Amino acid sequence: MLELTLFYIFATVAIVSAILVIIQKNVVHSAVFLAATLLSVAGIFLTLHAEFLAGVQVIVYVGGILVLFVFVIMLIALERSLFERQYNRQWLIALATAGILIVEFGWILFRGKDSFVLPPAVAQTALPGAVGNSQQVGTALYLNYLLPFEIASILLLVAIVGAVVLAKRKTQAE
Amino acid sequence: MVATHHYLILAAALFTIGVIGVLTRRNILVILMSIELMMNAVNINLIAFSNHLQQVTGQIFAIFVITVAAAEAAVGLGIVIAMFKNKETMNINEIDLMKW
Numbered sequence: 001m002l003e004l005t006l007f008y009i010f011a012t013v014a015i016v017s018a019i020l021v022i023i024q025k026n027v028v029h030s031a032v033f034l035a036a037t038l039l040s041v042a043g044i045f046l047t048l049h050a051e052f053l054a055g056v057q058v059i060v061y062v063g064g065i066l067v068l069f070v071f072v073i074m075l076i077a078l079e080r081s082l083f084e085r086q087y088n089r090q091w092l093i094a095l096a097t098a099g100i101l102i103v104e105f106g107w108i109l110f111r112g113k114d115s116f117v118l119p120p121a122v123a124q125t126a127l128p129g130a131v132g133n134s135q136q137v138g139t140a141l142y143l144n145y146l147l148p149f150e151i152a153s154i155l156l157l158v159a160i161v162g163a164v165v166l167a168k169r170k171t172q173a174e
Numbered sequence: 175m176v177a178t179h180h181y182l183i184l185a186a187a188l189f190t191i192g193v194i195g196v197l198t199r200r201n202i203l204v205i206l207m208s209i210e211l212m213m214n215a216v217n218i219n220l221i222a223f224s225n226h227l228q229q230v231t232g233q234i235f236a237i238f239v240i241t242v243a244a245a246e247a248a249v250g251l252g253i254v255i256a257m258f259k260n261k262e263t264m265n266i267n268e269i270d271l272m273k274w
Contacts, residue, residue, distance in 0.1 A: 003176050004176050011180075011184045015187050015188065018188055018191045018192070019191055021191075021195065021204070021207055021211065022191060022195035022199060022207075027203050027204060030204050031207070034211070037211065037214070038210075041188075041217070045217075045218075045221055048181070048222060048224075048225040049225060050224065050225070050236075052233070053221060053233050053237070056237065057217075057240070060244055061210070061214075065243065065244055065247045068248065068251055069203065069207065069247070072203065072251045072254060072255060076254070076258045076264065094194070094197035094198045097193065097197055098190070098194045098197065101189075101190045101193055101194075102190060105190050108183060108186060109183060116182055118179070118226065119227070121226050122226070122228040136230045136233075137230055137237070140231065140233075141234055141237070152238055152242075155241065155245050158245075159244070159249050160248065162248075163248040163249055163251070163252035164252075165252075166252030166253055167251075167252040167255045167256060
């Protein structure tokens with residue numbers, strides 16, 4: 001019961017602040033509400049017993065990506081953009097796509113549990129000597145998924161180099 | 175214990191909000207934030223199924239999704255800064271050099 005209550009609290013905060021992210025005029029306010037969404041998604045991860053992922057979510061998303069967003073907003077935020085039109089003119093396509101998604105979503109919500117064909121849930125085994133979540137993730141990551149892990153590090157290196165090259169000031173020689 | 179379909183519905187709602195944000199907003203920073211919202215929805219799905227099947231693979235996938243999101247944010251914001259230096263705008267309608 002406690003888990004269900006926590007889930008509903010986190011889910012409500014996540015969805016309300018996600019809606020606020022996309023309707024706020026000021027980009028700074030959008031960033032603040034994005035932080036609220038990301039933190040409540042971390043809470044959702046906790047209710048799913050993925051403690052390591054909850055920590056990664058807080059550290060990488062809120063501590064890394066969101067801070068990067070806020071830095072860029074500080075660097076280039078335009079006062080002028082507050083007074084411009086906020087929504088673009090392809091509203092027909094947007095309305096059609098969003099309408100399809102909303103109808104689909106409403107149908108799922110209407111049918112509730114029956115709309116998903118899930119395999120039977122595996123019972124949780126909470127043995128006293130069971131390994132923790134971080135240990136499970138670490139073992140799987142370093143034993144079975146070592147190559148993808150290394151490729152991910154190369155991807156991050158390429159991203160760092162790309163970001164520096166894209167954002168650097170042009171030197172005199174160029 | 176919360177049933178898995180609760181999480182799936184939450185993820186569908188977050189993904190829908192992200193798609194609407196990408197399609198309707200004109201500010202490129204808000205569009206990037208909406209993409210982050212969609213990636214979060216995918217992560218919720220992956221971890222919900224990881225919990226449902228009691229396998230840790232979904233969490234590994236979520237870690238890779240977070241890695242790609244970090245790379246995407248770094249490169250995307252680099253592009254935003256480069257774009258801003260050239261055109262002095264954050265409005266995607268004014269970035270129409272390659273528009274037919």
